[in-house]
Amino acid sequence: MKDLSRRQQAILDYIEHFLDENDYPPTIRDIQTELAISSTSVVDYNLKALENRGHIRRNSKISRGIELVNRSSGRRNVVAIPVIGQIAAGSPIPVPGDLEGSDVTETVEMGPDQLRGSGQGLFALRVKGQSMIDAFIDDGDVVVLKQQETCENGETVAVWLKDERETTLKKFYLEGDRVRLQPANSTMQPIYTPAENVEIQGRLVGVVRSYA
């Protein structure tokens, strides 16, 4: 791809910057004024060049019809996943339905690279305590789950153990009429429990940790 001229690069940067400030693209005359270009035709000329090189898309006749090619498609697929509660060993985990339209104050974002398939039915929980330390999930981490009641063998799922009254995050294997729950850390021993005792809450999709 041929290099952009200094002016074309400046225009591209300005469009990006403008989009950060406002929620709509700039007009040709916005660009003209900002970059002190003498004529709208010059802006149009360079915009056409940018379009030919695939940096932007233009919608003719439509005011502010400039779209940034990478950003738009990339950004659109980012989903904001609500952190709807906490997950701790000794208590049931909240499920999305519990908190209908409640005041979710925190979200974690995930892009297409982190999400295989659709971003539907996702929710997140903040981990309390170190009960999942064997899966390298620390106190304070946020786990992202996909809501589902069943799973395939080998998937890591959040399960509620009825008898033990305990939540845990383990790899799930159905073996006959019992279930083997395998910790991520291979040095630890698996748990065996009757299939009736486990209730799948969701499949583990991701972990997000942030340091202050």
Add this chain to the structure above:
Amino acid sequence: MKDLSRRQQAILDYIEHFLDENDYPPTIRDIQTELAISSTSVVDYNLKALENRGHIRRNSKISRGIELVNRSSGRRNVVAIPVIGQIAAGSPIPVPGDLEGSDVTETVEMGPDQLRGSGQGLFALRVKGQSMIDAFIDDGDVVVLKQQETCENGETVAVWLKDERETTLKKFYLEGDRVRLQPANSTMQPIYTPAENVEIQGRLVGVVRSYA
């Protein structure tokens, strides 16, 4: 907050939908046509009502100057952080300058909840091997770093140990003329090394793990 009329709700929905399809807001006449409203003034009337109730923001005299209040501010702050390489114990980590304008194929997204302060100077690396397992960072995880050459005591940083020719992720404490590198896992012993031997590559900002 007073309820919206059916028409106002429909307009709000349409604006949202339009923004998903295109990358610019609709015009008054777009709304008029879509919802089969007889006059632009009716749209204008209802838009004013929506603005008074805080659902949208309008920029007078500016075409397509409609912004959705909740969405815009939330979504705009998501930054896409490029995964520019790998980090392994025995090799220097790449720094952003190394790969100027290269073909970064993967990114991780982080929102304002995960990022304190500005999202500038961020880059990400995929962890190879289990050298950082003491910090609960597994093989395959992506670590997000903020580029900096200095740090405060107690911050977790990626450092290059010159003599050992090794990269490690530890809490940093300058004690006199030597440096104590403290593993996140408190059961492990700290490393002591001369200050000249350590080269700070960046501060650990976050960890993102995703399961297939």
Add this chain to the structure above:
DNA sequence: TATTGACACGAACATGTGTTCTCTCCTATC
């Protein structure tokens, strides 16, 4: 019944905004 206010209509008006045409300036090339 008369009044008021929310909501809607249609038509104009004024400006915002993309597009296009003609020139000019400069540089590279023969």
Add this chain to the structure above:
DNA sequence: GATAGGAGAGAACACATGTTCGTGTCAATA
């Protein structure tokens, strides 16, 4: 020097788009 092409200037044109004004309908209320 002549020529061609990239880049830009300036102005005008045509249409897109926000704004406003006068009017009409309907339900609630005094």
